[in-house]
Amino acid sequence: xxxxxxxxxxxxxxxxxxxxxxxxxxxxxxWKFQYxxxxxxxxxxxxKIPIMIEVFRxxxxxxxxxxxRYVVERHDHSVGSGVLHExxxxxxxxxxxxxxxxxxxxxxTATNILIDMAGMENVNATMQELGMVRSTLGRKxxxxxxVGEQPExxxxxxxxxxxxxxxxxxxxxxxxxxxxxxxxxxxxxxTRRIGRYMPENGLHWGSKTGSIRGxxxxxxxxxxxxxxxxxxxxxxxxxxMHVGEKxxxxxxxxxxxxxxxxxxxxxx
Numbered sequence: 001x002x003x004x005x006x007x008x009x010x011x012x013x014x015x016x017x018x019x020x021x022x023x024x025x026x027x028x029x030x031w032k033f034q035y036x037x038x039x040x041x042x043x044x045x046x047x048k049i050p051i052m053i054e055v056f057r058x059x060x061x062x063x064x065x066x067x068x069r070y071v072v073e074r075h076d077h078s079v080g081s082g083v084l085h086e087x088x089x090x091x092x093x094x095x096x097x098x099x100x101x102x103x104x105x106x107x108x109t110a111t112n113i114l115i116d117m118a119g120m121e122n123v124n125a126t127m128q129e130l131g132m133v134r135s136t137l138g139r140k141x142x143x144x145x146x147v148g149e150q151p152e153x154x155x156x157x158x159x160x161x162x163x164x165x166x167x168x169x170x171x172x173x174x175x176x177x178x179x180x181x182x183x184x185x186x187x188x189x190x191t192r193r194i195g196r197y198m199p200e201n202g203l204h205w206g207s208k209t210g211s212i213r214g215x216x217x218x219x220x221x222x223x224x225x226x227x228x229x230x231x232x233x234x235x236x237x238x239x240x241m242h243v244g245e246k247x248x249x250x251x252x253x254x255x256x257x258x259x260x261x262x263x264x265x266x267x268x
Contacts, residue, residue: 003254003257004033006254007023007033007251007258010250014235018237019236019237019238020036020039020041020236021235021238022035022036022037022039022041022156022157022158022235023157023233024160024161024230024232024233025161025230025232025251026161026229027227027228027230027259027260028227028228028229028259029260031258031259034157036157037156037158037161038134039157040134040154040156041154041157041215041217042145042154042155042212042215042234042236043135043154043155043217044153044215045106045141045208045209045210045211045217046155046208046209046218046234047135047137047153047155047210048102048103048106048111049164049185049219050127050132050137050163051115051118051123052099052102053130053163053167053172054119054126055099055114055117055118056173056178056180056181057173057177059095060173060174064095064117066094066096066099067094067095068094069092070093070095070113071091071092072084072089072091072092073090074089076113077109078109078140078142079108080108080141080142081107081143081211082101082106082109082110083107084107084110093110095114095117098113098114099184100184102114103184103185104184104187104189106211108141111140112140115140120137120140123137124136124137130162130163131163131166132160132162132163134154134159135156135159135160138153138154139151144213145213145215155210157219157232157234158232160219163219164220164221164230167181167182168182168221168228182206184206185220185221186206187206188206188208188209188220190209192245192246192249193209193218194220194233194248194249195249195252196249196250196253197253197264197267198222198256198262198264198265202224202225203256203261203262205222206220207219207231214236215234215235215236216235216238216243216244216247217235218233218248219231222252222255222261222262223261224262226261228261229255229259229261231248231255233247233251233252252264
């Protein structure tokens, strides 16, 4: 298959730079591809997908509502990506707002508030239940890798591809909640990774990126009337984040071609 040959070439080129990558692709037409799919990588913000799932499970049980309000105080502010830590103390947001901020712009303050609401142990239990035996939520968002003996957030490309597949298949929460989560993934603001070559018409895509020093990740899907493909890519120690972003875009481009669901763009 020409696309698999190209994927292997892209992987070889990436790892020739002394980086390490993990790739998992799963097409609704049955085509699958994995490279280092079971290898553990630092999850960075891709771990926000299972956090979102656990929040929606709380919604399904009636423990919380998306319209519930939360007052963001100074002690909530977290370093790293996002905007809430730049806004005034006492800002009132809803849980729906926090989910959007966590997923679309990877806001760490919103994420850590939602971890407290959902419970870190609950998130990990849900991950285990959904077959994520090597992927974990070990700590809150800090905008940097773990230091020393500090727990880390871990991920494998294969487990995250499987998780997205279960989300698309309404297997992680109620159908209504799954539909809302898919819609939230579709509001991803970073178009330089999985969305890099995706056409604006005839195809819908969504993802959750992850970035810390030395790490560039993205996990998501692309779908059209012709089918769906799931793309999960984790990169460590590539020369530059922009190199990682282009690599992820190139992989997603080949995944869409191989799955036969659209004709992606070929600009940089």
